[in-house]
Amino acid sequence: MKIVTILGARPQFVKASALSRGVAALNREGNSITESIVHTGQHYDIDMSDVFFSELNIPRPKLKLAASASDRTLRFSEMLAGLSPFLLQEKPDVVLVFGDTDTTLAGALAASHLSIPVAHVEAGLRSFNTAMPEETNRVLTDHMASYLFCPTTTAITNLAHEGIADSDSIKVVQCGDIQLETLKHYAQTSEPNPALKQQLDTLAGENGQFALVTLHRAENTSDRGRLSGMLDGIRKVAKSLPVVFPVHPGTRKKMQEFGLPLEDENILLLHPVGFLDMIGLLKRASLVMTDSGGLQKEAYFLQTPCVTLRRETEWVELVEHGFNDLAGVEAESIATSVKSMLNKQYDWGHTLYGKGDTSHVILETLIRSLNK
Structure with missing residues (x-):
């Protein structure tokens, strides 16, 4: 064949x-x-x-x-x-x-x-x-x-x-x-590289907690109002929970074009990270905020609650079972969703995929x- x-x-x-x-x-x-x-x-x-x-x-x-x-x-x-x-x-x-x-x-x-x-x-x-x-x-x-x-x-x-x-x-x-197959293959050994781990330890402090953010979909990043609202939501979250944000090149370009900097001592902006570093981040994160489809599942596979920065998702099973919450793109709804998901109890025993x-x-x- x-x-x-x-x-x-x-x-x-x-x-x-x-x-x-x-x-x-x-x-x-x-x-x-x-x-x-x-x-x-x-x-x-x-x-x-x-x-x-x-x-x-x-x-x-x-x-x-x-x-x-x-x-x-x-x-x-x-x-x-x-x-x-x-x-x-x-x-x-x-x-x-x-x-x-x-x-x-x-x-x-x-x-x-x-x-x-x-x-x-x-x-x-x-x-x-x-x-x-x-x-x-x-x-x-x-x-x-x-x-x-x-x-x-x-x-x-x-x-x-x-x-x-x-x-x-x-x-x-x-x-x-098929992503489950890759996660099972690499999850046991994947950890952030030493330099990134040191940055995480400095940011997260003694309790080691942080939120992981990714943002890349054109419907979110090409609209200044939507992007501004989402960045404001990330700032709100960062007031109580440090944020790690590997910034997609296209998103970084739009932030610069629209004049929307994200400068905050509780937000660590990174260049895109490799797959193994990302899995290491997901394993350590208290929660992930993302508009990515794949990362929603990767979070579930690694037992990390997810807040989706969209109004809908293809992965409806994650929402139905409470592992994922659709926060939309408004700052207040993002902050509210994050608070709710951090305070929930989860039954990770389901086999959905x-x-x-x-x-x-x-x-x-x-x-x-x-x-x-």
């Missing part, structure tokens, strides 16, 4: 590492699976890209594009112009894409145009907020895919409501969440189907 895996953003690198380990394991058992990786360059900053390949032992990309234009239309055209010739040359049995980024949709479009089957990992997720580019990306990708690998029963139900169901030509498979064998389920499904 010949797979082309198309990646472009941090969450995809994390998920792809589990699949690459799964490919290696099956090959050791006598299978013959070739995986070629394409990096579109959507995340081009070394702290958001290259570090993940080295930390997570992902095979180096066979093709690396530079599709990092700020204009989405131009970025899609750059990706398609690079992907199509490569896929024609490689002639893979299947193109595998992850999640909901522009890279996801571009990969699905390029493969579909060439009549190459598309496998979508994290299929069926819906926020039902069509103003989010990610929502459009995931819906369109699902409707082009031949293999839809769903993390939850909710995702399968969402697909069924859109007329997508398991059939002779389409495989819809509940496989659990499978048992950590997602890559095996995906690869075995593809092998059986393609070898018919």
Whole structure:
């Protein structure tokens, strides 16, 4: 079986590492699976890209594009112009894409145009907020895919409501969440690097408590009012709980453009951190505030309460079971949500996203189907 895996953003690198380990394991058992990786360059900053390949032992990309234009239309055209010739040359049995980024949709479009089957990992997720580019990306990708690998029963139900169901030509498979697999592999040994640990100890003091923040979605960062409100919310939280904030390059740029500095002795602003440092931060944090989808799950896997800086989430199970609270983007609601989540008791015994064998389920499904 010949797979082309198309990646472009941090969450995809994390998920792809589990699949690459799964490919290696099956090959050791006598299978013959070739995986070629394409990096579109959507995340081009070394702290958001290259570090993940080295930390997570992902095979180096066979093709690396530079599709990092700020204009989405131009970025899609750059990706398609690079992907199509490569896929024609490689002639893979299947193109595998992850999640909901522009890279996801571009990969699905390029493969579909060439009549190459598309496998979508994290299929069926819906926020039902069509103003989010990610929502459009995931819906369109699902409707082009031949293999839809769903993390939850909710995702399968969402697909069924859109007329997508398991059939002779389409495989819809509940496989659990692939991020869990990566977390299980690295969580026991991941700790912040010594320099970062020293900064945390200084910031958090004797009790060691702090909140971890990430913020990157365009719907939040490109609107000055929304971004200002969220930064004000972070300041309110920092009055009683120190805050660690690895700042996404795009967010930092918007903060500078809008004249919204975040200078506070109780807020530690960092450059983006690698996956292992982030897991170390999550393990130590008292709570995480984020607009990221992937970090919501990583927090749950590591038993850290989460406040989501959005009005909706694809990961509805986390909200239903009380591990995650939707705070919105207003300063007061963010501060109130954080206070509530810090004072709650949690039952972490639920198993919401499978048992950590997602890559095996995906690869075995593809092998059986393609070898018919």
